[in-house]
Amino acid sequence: MSLLCPVILGSVRSDRQGIRAARFVVRALEARGHGAPLVDPAELKLPLLDRMYKEYPKGEAPKVLEDLAGLLRRADAFVIVSAEYNHSIPPALSNTLDHFLEEYFWRPSAICCYSAGAFGGVRAAMQLRAMLSELGTPSIPSLLPIPQIHKALDEEGKPAEERLARNAGKFFDELTWYAEALRARRASGTPY
Numbered sequence: 010m011s012l013l014c015p016v017i018l019g020s021v022r023s024d025r026q027g028i029r030a031a032r033f034v035v036r037a038l039e040a041r042g043h044g045a046p047l048v049d050p051a052e053l054k055l056p057l058l059d060r061m062y063k064e065y066p067k068g069e070a071p072k073v074l075e076d077l078a079g080l081l082r083r084a085d086a087f088v089i090v091s092a093e094y095n096h097s098i099p100p101a102l103s104n105t106l107d108h109f110l111e112e113y114f115w116r117p118s119a120i121c122c123y124s125a126g127a128f129g130g131v132r133a134a135m136q137l138r139a140m141l142s143e144l145g146t147p148s149i150p151s152l153l154p155i156p157q158i159h160k161a162l163d164e165e166g167k168p169a170e171e172r173l174a175r176n177a178g179k180f181f182d183e184l185t186w187y188a189e190a191l192r193a194r195r196a197s198g199t200p201y
Contacts, residue, residue, distance in 0.1 A: 012085040013044040019091045019102025021051040026158045032166025081112035086188035093133035113146035117187035121153040129154030153180040
């Protein structure tokens, strides 16, 4: 069953490595028959958060926010691709996520984290889990950490080793299960 799973990238740096992970995730989701549009803050050029999307009078939100809100409302799940900056998440990721709230409700999220070092961004992922839960899109139990991203994936997001693709299989199986389960429950109503 096809799902819509936007892939939300968190870095806007000019030499960012996360685009490799985002391309890998998009390709893996599409190979499973899912829609995986990339939400790239470097391309969207979202304003710094002054007011949330829902705080604009109807029809007065900037077009970029209106379009993104529509995508998020149609989504079945989200995959967040996060670097680790100072043991935390990148500011561009926080800015992208914080513009919205209700659009995330009752949909699971999954975290793909990465770093240049050996830990693969897991310290940022732990903080991101709390944030995603508060936004109403709790993360699945599995993580997809990518240590030494500059070696693990090429520019197009193709893995250097088969191990990453194997590890990703469980991650995407779990995300699919949660997304299908929550989509079925949303269809029969939500608590509010």
